[in-house]
Every structure is written in structure tokens, then in C-alpha cells.
Amino acid sequence: MSIVSGPAAVAVAPGVDYFPGFLDRAAQEALRDEILAILIEAPAFRPRMPRTGKPLSVRMSNCGPLGWVSDESGYRYQRRHPETGRAWPDMAPRLLEIWMRLAADAPPPEACLINLYDARARMGLHQDRDEQELAAPVVSLSLGDTALFRLGGPERGDRTRSLRLLSGDAIAFGGPARLAFHGIDRITPGSSTLLAGGGRINLTLRRVTRAD
Numbered sequence: 001m002s003i004v005s006g007p008a009a010v011a012v013a014p015g016v017d018y019f020p021g022f023l024d025r026a027a028q029e030a031l032r033d034e035i036l037a038i039l040i041e042a043p044a045f046r047p048r049m050p051r052t053g054k055p056l057s058v059r060m061s062n063c064g065p066l067g068w069v070s071d072e073s074g075y076r077y078q079r080r081h082p083e084t085g086r087a088w089p090d091m092a093p094r095l096l097e098i099w100m101r102l103a104a105d106a107p108p109p110e111a112c113l114i115n116l117y118d119a120r121a122r123m124g125l126h127q128d129r130d131e132q133e134l135a136a137p138v139v140s141l142s143l144g145d146t147a148l149f150r151l152g153g154p155e156r157g158d159r160t161r162s163l164r165l166l167s168g169d170a171i172a173f174g175g176p177a178r179l180a181f182h183g184i185d186r187i188t189p190g191s192s193t194l195l196a197g198g199g200r201i202n203l204t205l206r207r208v209t210r211a212d
């Protein structure tokens with residue numbers, strides 16, 4: 001399942017297509033406003049580590065038919081918000097449109113995980129492997145403060161490289177990069193004016209189930 005790369009794509013590594021400045025300021029503002037509306041319907045929750053229950057520093061929500069959650073029982077996708085018990089809000093149409101441009105060959109996304117970073121939030125090095133459909137890429141969109149992103153290989157000990165993700169950047173991970181270890185080392189407070197009060201929003205679009 002290949003990723004269609006527009007003329008602005010930078011091949012960072014095999015399977016990684018980076019689109020710096022993919023969303024202009026107006027598109028970032030429109031997407032921000034849609035995400036803020038989703039967060040009223042599906043308030044951010046603080047996920048907890050499986051077994052230990054230790055809270056993550058990142059807060060999360062989702063839109064689309066499925067949402068990623070994590071607590072003492074483990075990581076999983078589910079149809080309902082873990083605190084309100086309501087179904088997740090619909091996937092924003094502009095997210096479907098972005099998916100069709102960056103993951104044209106893949107079946108439609110089922111989850112958009114919304115990660116919210118304050119100035120101190122981090123995300124440790126991990127793989128995304130809770131999806132049954134590993135042939136589809138994961139598409140990431142960054143809004144707000146700049147993040148220092150770390151990308152490794154399929155084994156935890158593989159060499160890593162760092163990349164700065166700015167507001168409006170898109171990046172797709174497919175093929176040989178789909179199971180790459182990755183994380184967020186830190187964000188740079190005050191680096192963007194997009195979000196009142198600062199911070200960063202990362203959206204990741206995912207296909208979860210195998211297409212029929």
C-alpha cells in the first residue's frame with residue numbers, strides 16, 4: 001500500500017513522507033477550530049499506563065468511529081469515550097480529505113487520535129501496533145508549538161534521528177516505517193501563536209481494522 005507523495009514531500013527515510021508547511025495558516029486555524037469543537041463533545045482525558053496506572057503526560061481524545069485509549073487494562077481501540085461513555089464525534093471531513101491525499105491507496109481512516117501537549121508533556125519511544133491493519137500508513141498533523149520528534153527503526157535499539165515538527169506540518173509513516181519506534185522528546189513553548197495559551201496538538205489518522 002503506497003503513499004502518494006505530492007511535489008512537496010521530503011523522503012526522510014524509507015516509508016516516511018514529510019510535508020513541511022502542508023497546511024497554511026488559514027487551514028491550521030480552521031482545523032484547530034474543528035478540533036476545539038470536538039474536544040467540547042469529547043473532553044480530553046489523561047491516559048494511564050497498562051498495569052501500573054501511571055498517568056501519561058499527554059492528554060488525549062479522538063474522533064471517528066474508533067478511539068485509542070489506555071488504562072490499567074491495556075491499550076486498545078474502542079467505540080466510546082472512557083469517561084463520558086458517549087460515541088466519539090464524527091471524523092472531521094477535512095481530515096478525510098487529507099487522508100485521501102496522503103494515503104490514497106489505503107481504506108478510510110477509522111480513528112483520529114488527538115494528542116494534547118502542554119509545555120512539559122513528552123511521549124516516550126514506542127511503536128504503534130494496536131492496529132490490525134498495518135498495511136495502511138499513519139498520517140500525523142501538527143498544530144501549535146514546535147515538537148522535537150525522534151524517529152528510530154523497527155527495533156528499540158536502532159539508531160534514532162531527530163526532526164522538528166512545526167505547526168502545519170504533515171508526515172506519513174507507511175511500509176517499512178510503519179513499525180518504527182518514535183516519540184516526542186519535548187515541545188518548544190512559545191514557538192507558535194496558533195493555540196491560545198500555547199501547547200501543541202498532534203492528530204494521527206489511523207486505519208484500525210482490516211478492510212473487508
Ligand code: MD3
Nearest residue numbers: 115128138140173177178180182202204
Ligand atoms: C511513526 N504521536 O500518537 S506523531 C502517537 O506527535 C504518536 O503526538 C506523536 O506517536 C505526537 O502514537 C508522534 C508522528 C508519528 C505518529 C505515528 C507513527 C510517527 C509514527 C506510527 C508509526 C511510525
Ligand code: FE
Nearest residue numbers: 126127128182
Ligand atoms: Fe505513536
